[in-house]
Amino acid sequence: MMRFVPLVALACALAAPLFIRSDSTFAIVTFGLLLASLAVSFNLIFGFTGQLSFFHAASFGVAAYITAILVSDYRWNFWLAIGPALATVAMLALVVGAICFRFKLREFYFAVVTMAFSEMIRLVVVNWNSVTNGTLGMTVTAQPTLWSPSGPVALSGARVWYYVALAVLVVTYVVCQRVLASWIGRCFAAIRLNEQLGETLGVNVFLYKLLSFVIGSVLAGLVGCFYGFYTGFIEPQYLSITQSLDIISMVLLGGVSSLFGPVIGGLVLTALPHVIDLTAELRIILYGAILIFVILVMPRGIFGLFERPHHAV
Amino acid sequence: MLFEARGLTKRFGGLTAVSDVSFGIDEGEIIGIFGPNGSGKTTTLSLIAGMLAPTAGDLVWQGQGIVGRRPFEIAEMGIVKTFQNPQLFPELTVLDHMRIASHLGFKRALGARRLFTLVWPWAAADIESGADAKMKDMLHLCRLTEARNEKAAALSYGAEKMLGVAMAMMCDPKLLLLDEPASGLGQEEIVNLEAVLRDLRAHGVTLCIIDHKVGFLGRLADRSIALAHGAMIAQGATRDVLASDAVVEAYLGRKHA
Numbered sequence: 001m002m003r004f005v006p007l008v009a010l011a012c013a014l015a016a017p018l019f020i021r022s023d024s025t026f027a028i029v030t031f032g033l034l035l036a037s038l039a040v041s042f043n044l045i046f047g048f049t050g051q052l053s054f055f056h057a058a059s060f061g062v063a064a065y066i067t068a069i070l071v072s073d074y075r076w077n078f079w080l081a082i083g084p085a086l087a088t089v090a091m092l093a094l095v096v097g098a099i100c101f102r103f104k105l106r107e108f109y110f111a112v113v114t115m116a117f118s119e120m121i122r123l124v125v126v127n128w129n130s131v132t133n134g135t136l137g138m139t140v141t142a143q144p145t146l147w148s149p150s151g152p153v154a155l156s157g158a159r160v161w162y163y164v165a166l167a168v169l170v171v172t173y174v175v176c177q178r179v180l181a182s183w184i185g186r187c188f189a190a191i192r193l194n195e196q197l198g199e200t201l202g203v204n205v206f207l208y209k210l211l212s213f214v215i216g217s218v219l220a221g222l223v224g225c226f227y228g229f230y231t232g233f234i235e236p237q238y239l240s241i242t243q244s245l246d247i248i249s250m251v252l253l254g255g256v257s258s259l260f261g262p263v264i265g266g267l268v269l270t271a272l273p274h275v276i277d278l279t280a281e282l283r284i285i286l287y288g289a290i291l292i293f294v295i296l297v298m299p300r301g302i303f304g305l306f307e308r309p310h311h312a313v
Numbered sequence: 314m315l316f317e318a319r320g321l322t323k324r325f326g327g328l329t330a331v332s333d334v335s336f337g338i339d340e341g342e343i344i345g346i347f348g349p350n351g352s353g354k355t356t357t358l359s360l361i362a363g364m365l366a367p368t369a370g371d372l373v374w375q376g377q378g379i380v381g382r383r384p385f386e387i388a389e390m391g392i393v394k395t396f397q398n399p400q401l402f403p404e405l406t407v408l409d410h411m412r413i414a415s416h417l418g419f420k421r422a423l424g425a426r427r428l429f430t431l432v433w434p435w436a437a438a439d440i441e442s443g444a445d446a447k448m449k450d451m452l453h454l455c456r457l458t459e460a461r462n463e464k465a466a467a468l469s470y471g472a473e474k475m476l477g478v479a480m481a482m483m484c485d486p487k488l489l490l491l492d493e494p495a496s497g498l499g500q501e502e503i504v505n506l507e508a509v510l511r512d513l514r515a516h517g518v519t520l521c522i523i524d525h526k527v528g529f530l531g532r533l534a535d536r537s538i539a540l541a542h543g544a545m546i547a548q549g550a551t552r553d554v555l556a557s558d559a560v561v562e563a564y565l566g567r568k569h570a
């Protein structure tokens with residue numbers, strides 16, 4: 001039964017623009033889809049491999065900066081710029097992951113060290129004024145174009161971006177789903193559940209942790225590539241710990257034991273502040289209260305309420 | 314000789330947990346390791362399985378030194394160890410556990426071609442059904458067929474230990490290292506365990522089994538070694554080892570007049 005939920009949701013999402021009238025609703029949902037993608041790839045590392053990474057926002061932000069800089073300053077084609085952006089994220093994740101996992105950093109220690117690396121990268125971005133424009137951030141005016149038989153179409157307008165965001169989410173989801181359904185997913189499960197046992201059953205714990213971290217981070221980078229062009233603006237805030245915390249919140253709210261839970265969490269937490277019209281301070285309090293409630297009362301998250309209590313193996 | 318330990322020594326700070334232990338294992342044998350609590354039995358098996366690095370000594374597997382290999386490499390070479398206390402995942406079923414343990418089978422069968430199955434999952438269909446058949450066999454062998462859909466949390470202690478063995482068997486070990494499979498088991502479960510272990514041997518698996526009680530392993534093991542305070546105090550035919558003065562003294566703390 002639950003297997004069809006994502007397909008039904010996709011069908012609804014494809015049809016939704018027929019019913020959405022206002023641009024502001026489109027904007028909320030588009031942001032929701034992009035953040036949901038981040039939450040899904042984060043859950044590959046966190047929920048499925050058991051590693052609490054604080055590097056996700058860094059991967060996202062670095063890719064956003066690199067694509068924007070290549071396109072705006074060096075006149076690259078947007079689609080070509082995705083390559084070096086993701087390659088850079090993969091390299092960073094490889095180095096950070098290799099260091100953490102080689103030193104067998106777990107749980108709290110892994111979280112803190114990835115946080116430190118993430119901050120280092122943010123500080124580079126903040127201080128490298130000549131390239132990144134520092135704390136002021138960069139405006140991104142270029143618009144990616146898509147090839148079509150009748151000439152290139154610019155990615156602009158609420159409806160088009162809605163579908164772009166949906167496509168990013170689908171790609172992220174399918175990649176994670178394929179990985180988890182394969183032998184790799186079994187190795188991830190072994191690591192999440194008991195590293196030592198996994199190792200005696202022949203799982204190369206180092207390799208598969210690294211694989212999870214790199215795949216998850218690159219997928220976060222993919223969202224970053226598009227995000228800046230959607231908002232038209234990039235700032236160091238993208239790489240902040242707060243951004244990582246937001247992603248974690250979405251996953252906890254949606255449910256850590258599935259791929260679909262984070263989609264719900266991402267959409268709900270993005271939409272909530274807009275649906276309930278509150279001042280910024282109250283919003284943050286509400287947000288915190290919801291999280292505490294979720295962690296204490298429904299540790300499996302929203303999706304976990306419907307799902308049979310069991311991690312995909 | 315399938316396996317040989319030479320001068321195996323492990324120190325934890327000032328404590329010598331395993332001290333200059335040497336023994337060999339032939340293919341198809343059942344080797345018993347006896348010793349009172351804290352005598353270094355678990356440490357010896359952990360050293361063999363690569364989970365600890367020896368302070369000194371050599372481990373030779375099929376003519377090849379394996380000191381310094383990582384545990385997963387050693388598992389891949391055919392040495393798999395079970396844990397003294399079953400390391401299970403309460404929320405998963407017995408079948409889920411078996412599925413997680415099927416990883417090495419895939420690796421051996423497909424190698425790098427596994428990457429192709431990421432985009433074309435059907436390429437692994439034969440191997441997947443082969444793995445399913447093997448899971449079935451192993452569950453049957455370990456008397457877990459009826460419990461296959463139970464959560465690990467609902468299993469009896471005896472069944473938990475059996476599941477540990479069944480998972481290890483999914484890795485197709487040539488040498489299976491069992492850490493006190495009989496401890497905490499009832500009389501009936503021990504009889505059952507004995508039958509399972511005989512079946513495993515009939516499957517061509519060489520067994521190295523720890524027990525600190527003398528009972529069931531005395532009947533099962535072809536040869537044994539006995540440890541006390543990390544040192545090997547006797548080795549040879551099981552009956553002789555258990556009857557030797559050194560062993561009797563180690564267990565009773567005094568010479569048995």
Ligand SMILES: Nc1ncnc2c1ncn2[C@@H]1O[C@H](COP(=O)(O)OP(=O)(O)OP(=O)(O)O)[C@@H](O)[C@H]1O
Binds near residue numbers: 348354
């Ligand atoms: N990781 C470790 N660090 C320090 N000391 C250890 C460690 N592992 C074991 N020891 C010590 O080494 C000695 C041998 O321990 P080991 O677990 O091998 O004994 P054992 O024969 O398996 O005992 P038991 O019958 O209780 O399982 C003990 O004194 C133990 O306290």
Ligand SMILES: [Mg+2]
Binds near residue numbers: 492
């Ligand atoms: Mg022990």
